[in-house]
Amino acid sequence: MRLKLLFLLGPLLITGCTSSLAPTSPISTRLSPTELPPASKAPLPAADIAAAEHLSQQLTGALIAEYGLVRNPEQQNYLNQVGAWLALQTERPHLTWRFGLLNSRQSLAFATPSGQILISQGLLNLLQTEAELAAVLSHEMAHVLGQDHWRRLQPQHASVGFEQAVALYARGLPAVDVHAADTKAAVLLARAGYNPYALFGLLQRLGAQAVDNRIGWLQGNANPAERLKHLALTVGDQLSPFEGGIEQTADFERLLLKPSPSPKLPPPQISPSSSPLPANTIIHPQRIQM
Amino acid sequence: MNVCLWSLLLVMPFARAAETGWLPLNTDLRAKPELSMPSLTTLPAGSQVQIQQRQGRWLKVKTRTQQGWLRRIDIGLPPTAIKAAPTKLNLVARPELAFQLDSYHLSRQQAERMARQRQLSAHAVRYIEQPEPAHAP
Numbered sequence: 001m002r003l004k005l006l007f008l009l010g011p012l013l014i015t016g017c018t019s020s021l022a023p024t025s026p027i028s029t030r031l032s033p034t035e036l037p038p039a040s041k042a043p044l045p046a047a048d049i050a051a052a053e054h055l056s057q058q059l060t061g062a063l064i065a066e067y068g069l070v071r072n073p074e075q076q077n078y079l080n081q082v083g084a085w086l087a088l089q090t091e092r093p094h095l096t097w098r099f100g101l102l103n104s105r106q107s108l109a110f111a112t113p114s115g116q117i118l119i120s121q122g123l124l125n126l127l128q129t130e131a132e133l134a135a136v137l138s139h140e141m142a143h144v145l146g147q148d149h150w151r152r153l154q155p156q157h158a159s160v161g162f163e164q165a166v167a168l169y170a171r172g173l174p175a176v177d178v179h180a181a182d183t184k185a186a187v188l189l190a191r192a193g194y195n196p197y198a199l200f201g202l203l204q205r206l207g208a209q210a211v212d213n214r215i216g217w218l219q220g221n222a223n224p225a226e227r228l229k230h231l232a233l234t235v236g237d238q239l240s241p242f243e244g245g246i247e248q249t250a251d252f253e254r255l256l257l258k259p260s261p262s263p264k265l266p267p268p269q270i271s272p273s274s275s276p277l278p279a280n281t282i283i284h285p286q287r288i289q290m
Numbered sequence: 291m292n293v294c295l296w297s298l299l300l301v302m303p304f305a306r307a308a309e310t311g312w313l314p315l316n317t318d319l320r321a322k323p324e325l326s327m328p329s330l331t332t333l334p335a336g337s338q339v340q341i342q343q344r345q346g347r348w349l350k351v352k353t354r355t356q357q358g359w360l361r362r363i364d365i366g367l368p369p370t371a372i373k374a375a376p377t378k379l380n381l382v383a384r385p386e387l388a389f390q391l392d393s394y395h396l397s398r399q400q401a402e403r404m405a406r407q408r409q410l411s412a413h414a415v416r417y418i419e420q421p422e423p424a425h426a427p
Contacts, residue, residue, distance in 0.1 A: 060391065061384035069390060080394040084401035089412060093398070098391035108377065116391060130408070162383045170379045180420050187417050193410035197347070200363045207367045219375040225367035229314035232363055234418055237325070242413060243347055249408045 056112035058162050063118050067102040078255050083137050089191035107215045111140035113150040130252040131198030138185035148177040178222035179230040186235045190242035203228050309341040314366030319358035323348035330358045
């Protein structure tokens with residue numbers, strides 16, 4: 001079984017490590033990403049791929065059943081445009097990458113072992129630019145590339161139970177995985193033509209907000225302060241040549257920032273004893289909740 | 291009196307409190323917003339600075355005794371800002387619903403075309419090596 005684990009993790013460890021590339025700087029010449037050296041030569045064992053895909057289908061369907069997908073095809077399509085472009089910049093573009101927007105006011109993001117990425121409307125409402133959206137997606141995709149959930153689900157067992165997986169998603173990945181995903185996400189942003197420092201800005205801004213408001217995406221086992229510190233230590237100025245990358249797009253402004261015309265509603269009946277929103281709700285002045 | 295009151299009300303929304311930044315690492319304070327400028331001093335990790343001005347990737351800041359420039363990425367958050375809290379998940383496996391995401395899937399060509407429309411271009415960038423995690427003795 002340990003041998004099986006090594007088989008599974010071996011290519012992934014190579015994937016997440018630059019030692020095989022032996023660079024002194026993360027920047028290489030301007031090449032098409034398809035010209036990047038392959039990160040992994042050995043395929044994963046078929047049994048593990050099948051088990052991970054089965055679990056991912058279970059988790060994806062469970063999240064859709066619990067929260068539902070946002071019934072806005074334009075927003076769903078846009079999310080997939082950003083996600084699919086980022087997926088092309090990864091070393092595993094042929095994974096079954098899928099992206100979905102969950103109808104939840106909580107700020108949540110999930111990545112299944114096989115590449116289904118689900119983020120909530122509540123988290124989307126906190127984002128201000130396409131680069132920030134790409135930063136969230138890249139971070140989640142980095143967990144897939146690192147097979148972080150799969151590794152933590154004790155894959156030495158023949159089958160991983162659904163309940164075991166849900167428990168892991170509830171308690172969150174350890175900080176070391178989150179930090180590694182942040183560093184990888186910054187590189188994916190640079191590869192895709194975004195400003196890689198959008199991730200810094202997002203953590204700074206949401207981290208400050210999250211002191212007084214519950215932001216589920218930031219309440220994992222890695223404190224945003226530690227995440228910023230780790231990013232400063234690992235990324236630092238190394239990606240500064242890409243700092244002029246795209247931050248905002250007209251699509252993001254049109255689909256996610258521009259308030260849609262609201263239907264005429266009767267004036268709200270506000271009584272001092274009843275509040276229409278939970279106390280921890282963050283109201284974004286530029287958005288309308290779905 | 292009324293004029294004074296209205297003037298005050300007009301000014302109030304623009305009178306922002308000075309923004310405070312917290313430095314997670316030892317950080318060089320520079321005289322000008324350029325990395326090539328010599329360091330005025332190294333501010334120790336944990337220092338707080340008042341952010342006075344933003345200029346691209348640089349921030350003009352003031353300490354108790356000095357003022358100068360830091361990079362935007364030098365600013366962090368106090369270490370005890372947020373505590374971990376598990377997400378409440380009550381999920382039931384429904385693999386038959388996962389296909390709903392397929393309808394939004396884009397082909398490679400579609401993704402590339404949409405990216406071009408948004409002025410995005412790909413760059414070859416190598417991954418950055420992670421430091422070895424600290425092991426407990």
